[in-house]
Amino acid sequence: MSTDASNLRVFAFRLGPGQDLRQGLLDFAKERNLRAPVVLTCVGSLTDVVLRYANRSDPAIRRGHFEIVSLVGLVDPPRGHLHLCVADGDGQTTGGHLLDGCLVYTTAEIVLGELSELKFHRTPDSVTGFNELVVGMRADRWRTPESGIS
Secondary structure, three states, rough: OOOOOEEEEEEEEEEEEOOEHHHHHHHHHEEEEEEEEEEEEEEEEEEEEEOOOOOOOOOOEEEEEEEEEEEEEOOOOOOEEEEEEEEOOOOEEEEEEEEEEEEEEEEEEEEEEEEEOOEEEEOOOOOOOOOEEEEEEEOOOOOOOOOOOO
């Protein structure tokens, strides 16, 4: 399914020491009723990293000090679909599906975008067995050919 292009609203915020990275992202999106939020960038550091590696069900937990190298994905509540890559003090990287329990060390400086004419939701997919992304147009927005949005 394809959708029309969408305008982008941008939000910037910071999570502080001890806050949960995933929950902080989801809470921010939920509190603002964002319907199609995406991570544009995130820099910061973590003390605890909890990831689900590819094709595994059990979480991998690492403790120490880590730099956030990359955070990408969709923040659609209630779960989102986010991937995180971090580097340890030796520059060794690890990455996977972001889970609850990734705790901010000093800061997480985050820029989110919302595709303001779109909405994200998830439905069961008979092929993958997972709830997969469905992108739709927001019912409370509509386009005009001249201006793009009315």
